[in-house]
Amino acid sequence: MPRPRERILDTAMILFHQQGYNNTGINQIIEDAAVSKASFYQHFRSKDDLCIEFLDKRYAYWVSELQNFISDAETVEEKFLKSFDFLIHMNKKENFRGCSFLNILSEIPVEKTDLHHVIRQHKKTLRDAFNTDIKDDLISDHIYLLFESCILTSQLYRSNELIEKSKTIVKDILHDSLRKNE
Amino acid sequence: MPRPRERILDTAMILFHQQGYNNTGINQIIEDAAVSKASFYQHFRSKDDLCIEFLDKRYAYWVSELQNFISDAETVEEKFLKSFDFLIHMNKKENFRGCSFLNILSEIPVEKTDLHHVIRQHKKTLRDAFNTDIKDDLISDHIYLLFESCILTSQLYRSNELIEKSKTIVKDILHDSLRKNE
Amino acid sequence: MPRPRERILDTAMILFHQQGYNNTGINQIIEDAAVSKASFYQHFRSKDDLCIEFLDKRYAYWVSELQNFISDAETVEEKFLKSFDFLIHMNKKENFRGCSFLNILSEIPVEKTDLHHVIRQHKKTLRDAFNTDIKDDLISDHIYLLFESCILTSQLYRSNELIEKSKTIVKDILHDSLRKNE
Amino acid sequence: MPRPRERILDTAMILFHQQGYNNTGINQIIEDAAVSKASFYQHFRSKDDLCIEFLDKRYAYWVSELQNFISDAETVEEKFLKSFDFLIHMNKKENFRGCSFLNILSEIPVEKTDLHHVIRQHKKTLRDAFNTDIKDDLISDHIYLLFESCILTSQLYRSNELIEKSKTIVKDILHDSLRKNE
DNA sequence: GATGAATGAGGGTTCATTCAT
DNA sequence: GATGAATGAACCCTCATTCAT
Structure with a gap:
């Protein structure tokens, strides 16, 4: 399992492309990436x-x-x-x-x-x-x-x-x- | 001043085009159109x-x-x-x-x-x-x-x-x- | 039971005074006032x-x-x-x-x-x-x-x-x- | 450049006084003091x-x-x-x-x-x-x-x-x- | 002695929609 | 035909703190 930052980006690669930017919430990203919300904002x-x-x-x-x-x-x-x-x-x-x-x-x-x-x-x-x-x-x-x-x-x-x-x-x-x- | 339905549509004509669909909220529409929220849902x-x-x-x-x-x-x-x-x-x-x-x-x-x-x-x-x-x-x-x-x-x-x-x-x-x- | 707006203000009267402004979150206010969050923002x-x-x-x-x-x-x-x-x-x-x-x-x-x-x-x-x-x-x-x-x-x-x-x-x-x- | 502990205190001297206590986050302190977060909690x-x-x-x-x-x-x-x-x-x-x-x-x-x-x-x-x-x-x-x-x-x-x-x-x-x- | 990574809980705010009147 | 009140769900973001290294 790659590092959180990678997981977030990989998840975004799928979700942003398939659902669009506005239709993809932070919550879905962190859930799919199995990362806490605060972790997300540590990296981005x-x-x-x-x-x-x-x-x-x-x-x-x-x-x-x-x-x-x-x-x-x-x-x-x-x-x-x-x-x-x-x-x-x-x-x-x-x-x-x-x-x-x-x-x-x-x-x-x-x-x-x-x-x-x-x-x-x-x-x-x-x-x-x-x-x-x-x-x-x-x-x-x-x-x-x-x-x-x-x-x-x-x-x-x-x-x-x-x-x-x-x-x-x-x-x-x-x-x-x-x-x-x- | 045209009827409410017209006003809503006219407002949408401006806002949807200029701001996009998702970036335009119902609230802004009804405010700009000077129409109540319930009125909106009566017409659409x-x-x-x-x-x-x-x-x-x-x-x-x-x-x-x-x-x-x-x-x-x-x-x-x-x-x-x-x-x-x-x-x-x-x-x-x-x-x-x-x-x-x-x-x-x-x-x-x-x-x-x-x-x-x-x-x-x-x-x-x-x-x-x-x-x-x-x-x-x-x-x-x-x-x-x-x-x-x-x-x-x-x-x-x-x-x-x-x-x-x-x-x-x-x-x-x-x-x-x-x-x-x- | 008074109207929501009153309940919110009454709750704020207690909480803001006793706990301070920053120490009182919206969540506590709406819970104590028994009001939904969106209702809160309808009134304030x-x-x-x-x-x-x-x-x-x-x-x-x-x-x-x-x-x-x-x-x-x-x-x-x-x-x-x-x-x-x-x-x-x-x-x-x-x-x-x-x-x-x-x-x-x-x-x-x-x-x-x-x-x-x-x-x-x-x-x-x-x-x-x-x-x-x-x-x-x-x-x-x-x-x-x-x-x-x-x-x-x-x-x-x-x-x-x-x-x-x-x-x-x-x-x-x-x-x-x-x-x-x- | 003074030792980390001093730098933290010096930073707090400025920020706490000027912005207030609650309005000053740990993150701003450690950033301004150029100190790592763990370092902060080592000293305080x-x-x-x-x-x-x-x-x-x-x-x-x-x-x-x-x-x-x-x-x-x-x-x-x-x-x-x-x-x-x-x-x-x-x-x-x-x-x-x-x-x-x-x-x-x-x-x-x-x-x-x-x-x-x-x-x-x-x-x-x-x-x-x-x-x-x-x-x-x-x-x-x-x-x-x-x-x-x-x-x-x-x-x-x-x-x-x-x-x-x-x-x-x-x-x-x-x-x-x-x-x-x- | 020092660090970057990771977190749970909560911050304030906005959404489209429904309801009783 | 028209309304203001009320909502659950979701929005993006920040907090002080702890942990393995």
């Missing part, structure tokens, strides 16, 4: 504080899972297509819960600027990653926009349909870009 | 009930504003581009609060199937509208995905940058489609 | 809010008891001496708990300016009352200072000794003032 | 234990400051008047925080007899000191009562007005006593 200054650590950990987890999932891709195109497949994979695994970052973004008031900042930061990192693989800004943002939209709409419709469609679209985009560069 | 079975009516009214409002905004468009392309301009217009007007439907989707637990259903329904209507203007499924969904993504990412980054970029992308998509159909 | 915005009402009610009670106690005094001197006897009477009745106003003054941080203001206000009213009976500022403040000091030191030493001594002092003061005016 | 059996040491140290400090302030007084009268000036001096220095002994007396429940005892003891020592300078019990207690009242009311009204008035009163008292003894 506030629930918002835990949220920030959660966001960091969730991002690290998500990225590592993604990297792993697309690791055997040999071309850039394959890499992108596998990334969209990864969304399908995660939807299955996590029952279409969508993106924790966007969910929490919708939950919290604008006044919580620190949380907003962290969310934005992580999303920006993802967006930049697209641009690393495709130097053309317009194309990388184009695919990034589709990617975000796929996460969102598959959560909304509880269906992978638009992800599949996006794969076709992305293929077209990449082929077109090659053709134009000739 | 529950807060969720009010939420559904809110979603309906919000959709009607949003669509009518959109229609109005793009009414003088003369071509399909112009219509689409103006739709993206509408997002910029709304971001300015509503301080990048994003989409009430998606925000509430993120806030509520999956168990509230009725709310999920209403949200999905309205979003599906929007998606279908894109398909009415462009018969090609792939293209209309492509633009729809960009559209949703623009709402989302402009809320996230508090910037219209990606909306502007999307307009360029959409122009390309439409021109390409014309070229291919020739 | 906060604990501090209740405190203000308590201070008002306590002052009214204390003054009325005082008036009653000294009602049969026929001269100004007798009135003052009986006022000091009233302190002895209250010490006996309330087990040397001293003055709620001064006790709470000592308990709360300076930031709570509204509470400080109310306390000051009531004390000023008392001080002014002394000046109504004795027009000479210096003498009335002199006796007022002794009066406050008697409340305080009798609480401190749990003894009425200094009150008795003060009665002698006050007699001297008043006689001296008469002599000088001759 | 409990918070109440620290409080007693604080009261002792505070008394020693206060008396020494007072002695120093009135050291150049040449007559008994001058000594007393300077003592009242000392109150003004301290009010300025400590922002009308009043008397730590009386403040804590108001904060703690009657059950804490040891704390009450210590407070009473120190105050009795002060009262006795007045009687050393003026052999007449009635007069020395009279001035003592005014002295305590001045501390209290200047804290209450956040003003030195009544201290100034008391100086006039004290002068009268001493002159009268001389006249009578002639």
